[in-house]
Amino acid sequence: MNYPNGQRKPLTIKPKQTSFSRRGMTLEEEINETTDFYRIQGQAVIHKKPTPVQIVNVHYPRRSAAVITEAYFKQASTTDYNGIYKGKYIDFEAKETKNKTSFPLANIHEHQVHHMQQVIKHGGISFIILRFRAYEETYLFDAKDLFVCWQEQFDGGKKSISYNHVKQLGHPVPFHYQKKVDFLSVVDKLYL
Amino acid sequence: MNYPNGQRKPLTIKPKQTSFSRRGMTLEEEINETTDFYRIQGQAVIHKKPTPVQIVNVHYPRRSAAVITEAYFKQASTTDYNGIYKGKYIDFEAKETKNKTSFPLANIHEHQVHHMQQVIKHGGISFIILRFRAYEETYLFDAKDLFVCWQEQFDGGKKSISYNHVKQLGHPVPFHYQKKVDFLSVVDKLYL
Ligand SMILES: [Mg+2]
Ligand SMILES: [Mg+2]
Numbered sequence: 001m002n003y004p005n006g007q008r009k010p011l012t013i014k015p016k017q018t019s020f021s022r023r024g025m026t027l028e029e030e031i032n033e034t035t036d037f038y039r040i041q042g043q044a045v046i047h048k049k050p051t052p053v054q055i056v057n058v059h060y061p062r063r064s065a066a067v068i069t070e071a072y073f074k075q076a077s078t079t080d081y082n083g084i085y086k087g088k089y090i091d092f093e094a095k096e097t098k099n100k101t102s103f104p105l106a107n108i109h110e111h112q113v114h115h116m117q118q119v120i121k122h123g124g125i126s127f128i129i130l131r132f133r134a135y136e137e138t139y140l141f142d143a144k145d146l147f148v149c150w151q152e153q154f155d156g157g158k159k160s161i162s163y164n165h166v167k168q169l170g171h172p173v174p175f176h177y178q179k180k181v182d183f184l185s186v187v188d189k190l191y192l
Numbered sequence: 193m194n195y196p197n198g199q200r201k202p203l204t205i206k207p208k209q210t211s212f213s214r215r216g217m218t219l220e221e222e223i224n225e226t227t228d229f230y231r232i233q234g235q236a237v238i239h240k241k242p243t244p245v246q247i248v249n250v251h252y253p254r255r256s257a258a259v260i261t262e263a264y265f266k267q268a269s270t271t272d273y274n275g276i277y278k279g280k281y282i283d284f285e286a287k288e289t290k291n292k293t294s295f296p297l298a299n300i301h302e303h304q305v306h307h308m309q310q311v312i313k314h315g316g317i318s319f320i321i322l323r324f325r326a327y328e329e330t331y332l333f334d335a336k337d338l339f340v341c342w343q344e345q346f347d348g349g350k351k352s353i354s355y356n357h358v359k360q361l362g363h364p365v366p367f368h369y370q371k372k373v374d375f376l377s378v379v380d381k382l383y384l
Contacts, residue, residue, distance in 0.1 A: 066264070
């Protein structure tokens, strides 16, 4: 397109997005990328579990793949991720919040807490990875600390974990280009 | 209903199905029931992973739950089951065959074998549970024995594991009323 004075409109040059930008990536996507990297490096075998779906109707076309035509989301009975690291069973849930002052406990389901309790009882490692999006801060919060907050809400306590509490008891998860949520570096210090 | 001679039709009494009948249960259903029982007993925390599904379209009706209206089955990148037992990471695949003489290796995918190899490398316990439906026999077959058969098929060997080979190297999995596929009793002897 030519402008009145004969000049072409200059190409708008987008600000170069640094390759380690987090723009648009959810916590889950970043963790998936990290666990892929751990696996490729032979550091750990940790996978995200598939989203549980109740399949009601499947259509089988003649010459192509089966199509699920009716299904519903089911509530997960466990956590998001599990696997093995240095011979240890690892099991965790990932959650992000836009909330600036606290993490609402309503985001965690009772059966997930129960599951994490069982994991600990059987000798596994369990925690949640919490991200406060307002601050771009990500914390590993140990399951046992979660259990305390969880119980307190029934004993007249708060229905959320305050940001300050997470900052105090949680462990910041470092960011690296290929390990955007490098939780194993925290696991090393904390549990091994 | 009254019959001509005035007698009522006698109630047909179904043959009493013994409560430990396997009638109509798939291997997967039996294992799910078993792992539920293990969990309730506090013996182990092992879950079947949800079927991986690629969700393409979701409809959000005004007042009811979201409906997935188009989705496709994805190939699993790992195995069917994993969890923790006596502090150890456990990971296995369940397969049944109607074949009387062998288990076709085509039933197992390369990335599943690769996954099991990684699990072993990281210090976990891994195996397949194989059922020959013709004989109602169920075996635990160690991952390392599977790897040998798997490799042999590429070195001019057979594309299946013969029933005799499974019988020789595998370990029969006992059946109990509440633990229809009591694989942990085999795990105890074999790995712990
Ligand atoms: Mg989550
Ligand atoms: Mg299977």
